[in-house]
Amino acid sequence: MSQLPQVIVNGLLTGGVYALVAVGITMIHGVMKIVNFAQGDFLAIGMYLAYAKYYLFPGEAYPYWLFVPVGAAMYLIGCIIFQTSVRRVIGKGDSNYILLTIGLSYFIQNVIQLIFGADFKNITVPDTLRYGSFHFIGTVFTLPRMIAFLFATVFVFFLNWFLSKTDIGRAMRATSENRVIAESLGIKSHQAYITAFALGTMFAGIAGLMLSPLVLPFPKVGAQFSIIAMSAMVLGGLGNIKGAMVGALIIGLVESATSTFISVNLAQAAICFVLMLVLIFKPYGIFGKKARTA
Amino acid sequence: MSTSKKIMELKGVHKSFGGVHAINDLCFSIYEGEILGLIGPNGCGKSTSVNLMSGVYMQDKGDIIYYREDGSEEFLKKQTVPTRAHMRIGRTFQTPKPFTDLTVYENIYTIAMLYNKSMKQAKNEAVEITEFMQLSDIAHEKCTKLPIEKRKWLDMARVLAQKPRILMLDECLAGLTPSEMEESLEIVRRINRTGVTVLFIEHVMSAVTKLCKRVVVMEEGRFMTEGIPEEVMKKPEVIKAYLGEDYQNA
Amino acid sequence: MVVKFVKKYPLLLPFILVAIFLPWLSPNQYITRVLMEVFFFAAMGNAWNIIGGFGRQTSWASATFFSVGAYTSILMFTRYGGISPWISAILGMGLAALLAVIIGLPCFRLRGVFFSIATIACATIFRQFLIYFESFTGGSLGITLGVRIGDSIWNLNFLSDIPFYYIALIWMLISVGIVFFIERNKLGYYLRAICEDQDAAESLGIRSSHVKLKAFIISCMMLAFTGTLYAFKVGFIDPNVVASHDMSIRIGIVAILGGMGTKWGPVIGALISVPLLELSNAYLQNIGGGGLGWAVYGLIIILVVLFRPNGLISIWDDIMVRIKAKKARQIDKGGAA
Numbered sequence: 001m002s003q004l005p006q007v008i009v010n011g012l013l014t015g016g017v018y019a020l021v022a023v024g025i026t027m028i029h030g031v032m033k034i035v036n037f038a039q040g041d042f043l044a045i046g047m048y049l050a051y052a053k054y055y056l057f058p059g060e061a062y063p064y065w066l067f068v069p070v071g072a073a074m075y076l077i078g079c080i081i082f083q084t085s086v087r088r089v090i091g092k093g094d095s096n097y098i099l100l101t102i103g104l105s106y107f108i109q110n111v112i113q114l115i116f117g118a119d120f121k122n123i124t125v126p127d128t129l130r131y132g133s134f135h136f137i138g139t140v141f142t143l144p145r146m147i148a149f150l151f152a153t154v155f156v157f158f159l160n161w162f163l164s165k166t167d168i169g170r171a172m173r174a175t176s177e178n179r180v181i182a183e184s185l186g187i188k189s190h191q192a193y194i195t196a197f198a199l200g201t202m203f204a205g206i207a208g209l210m211l212s213p214l215v216l217p218f219p220k221v222g223a224q225f226s227i228i229a230m231s232a233m234v235l236g237g238l239g240n241i242k243g244a245m246v247g248a249l250i251i252g253l254v255e256s257a258t259s260t261f262i263s264v265n266l267a268q269a270a271i272c273f274v275l276m277l278v279l280i281f282k283p284y285g286i287f288g289k290k291a292r293t294a
Numbered sequence: 295m296s297t298s299k300k301i302m303e304l305k306g307v308h309k310s311f312g313g314v315h316a317i318n319d320l321c322f323s324i325y326e327g328e329i330l331g332l333i334g335p336n337g338c339g340k341s342t343s344v345n346l347m348s349g350v351y352m353q354d355k356g357d358i359i360y361y362r363e364d365g366s367e368e369f370l371k372k373q374t375v376p377t378r379a380h381m382r383i384g385r386t387f388q389t390p391k392p393f394t395d396l397t398v399y400e401n402i403y404t405i406a407m408l409y410n411k412s413m414k415q416a417k418n419e420a421v422e423i424t425e426f427m428q429l430s431d432i433a434h435e436k437c438t439k440l441p442i443e444k445r446k447w448l449d450m451a452r453v454l455a456q457k458p459r460i461l462m463l464d465e466c467l468a469g470l471t472p473s474e475m476e477e478s479l480e481i482v483r484r485i486n487r488t489g490v491t492v493l494f495i496e497h498v499m500s501a502v503t504k505l506c507k508r509v510v511v512m513e514e515g516r517f518m519t520e521g522i523p524e525e526v527m528k529k530p531e532v533i534k535a536y537l538g539e540d541y542q543n544a
Numbered sequence: 545m546v547v548k549f550v551k552k553y554p555l556l557l558p559f560i561l562v563a564i565f566l567p568w569l570s571p572n573q574y575i576t577r578v579l580m581e582v583f584f585f586a587a588m589g590n591a592w593n594i595i596g597g598f599g600r601q602t603s604w605a606s607a608t609f610f611s612v613g614a615y616t617s618i619l620m621f622t623r624y625g626g627i628s629p630w631i632s633a634i635l636g637m638g639l640a641a642l643l644a645v646i647i648g649l650p651c652f653r654l655r656g657v658f659f660s661i662a663t664i665a666c667a668t669i670f671r672q673f674l675i676y677f678e679s680f681t682g683g684s685l686g687i688t689l690g691v692r693i694g695d696s697i698w699n700l701n702f703l704s705d706i707p708f709y710y711i712a713l714i715w716m717l718i719s720v721g722i723v724f725f726i727e728r729n730k731l732g733y734y735l736r737a738i739c740e741d742q743d744a745a746e747s748l749g750i751r752s753s754h755v756k757l758k759a760f761i762i763s764c765m766m767l768a769f770t771g772t773l774y775a776f777k778v779g780f781i782d783p784n785v786v787a788s789h790d791m792s793i794r795i796g797i798v799a800i801l802g803g804m805g806t807k808w809g810p811v812i813g814a815l816i817s818v819p820l821l822e823l824s825n826a827y828l829q830n831i832g833g834g835g836l837g838w839a840v841y842g843l844i845i846i847l848v849v850l851f852r853p854n855g856l857i858s859i860w861d862d863i864m865v866r867i868k869a870k871k872a873r874q875i876d877k878g879g880a881a
Binding site for chain 3: 035085088089092094095096097098099100102103104105106107108109110111113114118219223227230231234263265266268269272273275276279280283
């Protein structure tokens with residue numbers, strides 16, 4: 001029980017990074033009513049981009065500065081994926097986009113394997129980063145987790161600002177509320193869609209970058225994060241960005257608590273269990289007001 | 295007026311959605327065998343009443359009592375929609391909802407299967423209903439291309455397979471031409487003659503006057519008045535509620 | 545009646561004949577083995593189709609039930625005194641039915657994509673529990689049947705693959721028969737009605753959760769039975785294969801690729817997807833880090849969704865429609881001339 005504060009801290013810090021992925025999937029769902037089953041694999045792409053950098057340009061350095069090139073690359077990838085495939089399944093019923101994003105997920109996982117191989121990779125980060133930490137009230141705040149958490153927080157605040165203060169952001173919110181009315185007011189829904197998707201992809205990729213010192217990449221690493229993202233989204237209430245953030249924190253806590261007090265091998269099961277509870281008893285999420293049925 | 299046996303009764307029913315108090319202390323009765331008109335200005339809660347009786351919504355307060363054939367009372371509150379359907383409470387929807395991928399005949403047959411013990415009985419019943427509803431010539435067409443009056447008739451045909459004791463028709467004349475309306479009215483009369491109680495929600499006043507011996511007028515979620523159509527239409531409060539809207543057509 | 549049946553499905557008879565005589569026509573055991581896998585997946589695709597195609601509820605928990613059948617029979621054989629798979633299959637199906645109710649009751653309350661997400665969640669929970677309770681299930685290492693000698697239908701071990709080939713073929717045909725039966729009877733109609741308009745269906749008295757649950761139970765029992773057959777054919781189970789998300793996807797893809805809600809779609813889907821994976825794993829394994837086959841799989845799924853959402857069998861249907869139209873035109877011309 002003395003571990004409780006540590007468990008909470010770890011959970012919250014990791015949850016903060018999960019928020020990046022969760023916020024991305026929520027935004028995509030909010031604006032175009034698509035659950036992106038490949039969201040975790042976008043995170044994997046980000047992770048592997050970080051690895052690729054270290055592989056091609058070896059040398060110890062902090063991976064976080066890569067957020068500009070990785071972010072840009074992910075945004076571009078998101079645009080390409082959207083234009084070629086996702087755009088055609090919007091509004092065409094559930095099974096279409098479920099299959100498309102699952103197919104994408106498969107495709108991405110295996111292309112990663114083709115390029116990088118199936119083994120676990122290691123990203124050489126400086127020891128000062130990997131083992132750095134500072135102590136506060138008897139709990140350890142490890143440096144990679146702290147930095148990831150701070151970056152994630154900054155990005156989420158940026159997203160909030162973007163959605164409320166910029167024209168495109170407001171267009172996205174309007175489209176998510178009611179596409180038909182938004183279009184009749186002159187909002188180009190295509191722009192809203194592609195921006196939402198590309199941003200969602202970018203955020204997932206950056207989350208991957210943030211997690212690269214903490215998680216060993218392997219081709220299917222994305223799968224667990226897809227589950228985490230979906231769980232956080234459902235917990236927070238669909239289309240509710242702030243809810244998704246809180247949902248992600250809760251997921252982080254559940255994961256941390258289960259890993260410590262029960263078993264690390266049941267962490268995913270615990271997250272899924274929480275997800276099931278929410279789906280059954282509070283399908284609108286803890287905060288959500290939008291219906292869970294389309 | 296038919297027998298004085300009630301089949302459905304609403305007592306003090308309240309229903310709110312969010313902040314909107316859609317149904318406010320609603321009370322009225324439906325008697326077995328009659329065709330009761332339910333009228334009122336747009337938004338007064340007619341469809342919501344049907345939804346409450348059929349189980350789509352659950353009332354916040356008040357009783358909805360269904361009287362079975364043997365006279366026993368069934369207080370409707372938590373019973374699910376299919377359960378109430380099996381109690382032989384039937385309804386149609388404002389916008390017809392056919393099973394589009396099935397043919398007209400299959401639509402009826404599917405429901406007949408629910409209420410008949412053998413497949414053969416179900417088939418016979420489906421054929422009978424198809425003929426009764428004058429749908430035989432399009433019986434084997436898929437519903438995707440049906441014109442609106444056929445869709446409405448199909449909705450009615452399907453409900454008939456349920457062998458309902460009470461049939462709630464929600465604006466079944468909307469979108470029809472005058473001659474189609476006449477045909478539909480005749481069909482409703484025929485259905486009523488087989489013993490089915492009909493709750494007829496409509497905006498087209500001429501139809502209501504022709505079909506119903508009694509109407510209930512609703513306003514803002516509550517009971518306003520009832521009586522014979524011709525008399526009710528003349529009441530000042532009714533005219534006021536409509537503000538000259540559909541009264542012109544009466 | 546049989547003649548009418550054969551006329552309606554003209555390719556059916558030649559297909560069955562070829563399938564029956566193939567092991568003798570082709571001495572290559574490899575083809576026999578691949579076809580056997582095709583038949584197993586076709587049967588599972590048909591099972592998936594009952595709830596996923598006719599009911600439009602895309603379940604990603606198929607592997608869970610497949611592994612229930614596999615584990616039950618192998619455990620019954622290795623730990624509880626060599627019980628014949630034919631008997632333990634019944635137990636496996638019973639357990640699968642029970643699990644189907646446990647998973648189905650909460651999941652069927654959810655519509656659309658949330659059903660899918662819930663099935664993934666349940667499958668994940670099951671898989672992790674399966675691996676966690678090592679002492680019972682063998683954990684991550686799985687269970688093997690060990691060395692078996694001799695030919696025995698009772699214990700489902702044979703010296704050659706050929707008897708299994710026929711068992712698989714028969715099971716696949718039975719599965720098509722089950723789908724056929726469901727389609728023409730109450731369950732099929734009720735499922736389609738719910739699919740088309742659940743509100744209308746319920747208002748007319750169709751209890752959608754009962755109907756969906758029934759379909760799900762049948763589907764899961766079929767999956768479990770296939771699991772038993774598979775376990776005894778392969779001789780061991782690896783939970784990371786048998787209970788994996790990948791397996792659930794493979795099963796779903798068979799039906800989706802071939803044509804959801806059709807009888808022969810899964811057969812076609814299996815005929816294409818299984819050899820595809822086999823061949824690419826066998827010959828393309830050395831490209832890059834491997835996994836080209838699965839990548840192509842993913843690509844195919846994407847392409848099917850974008851361009852042929854009704855599945856490959858719709859190509860056949862289109863051809864049939866065109867032939868009929870051509871015949872009709874010819875008759876008109878003949879009549880006019």
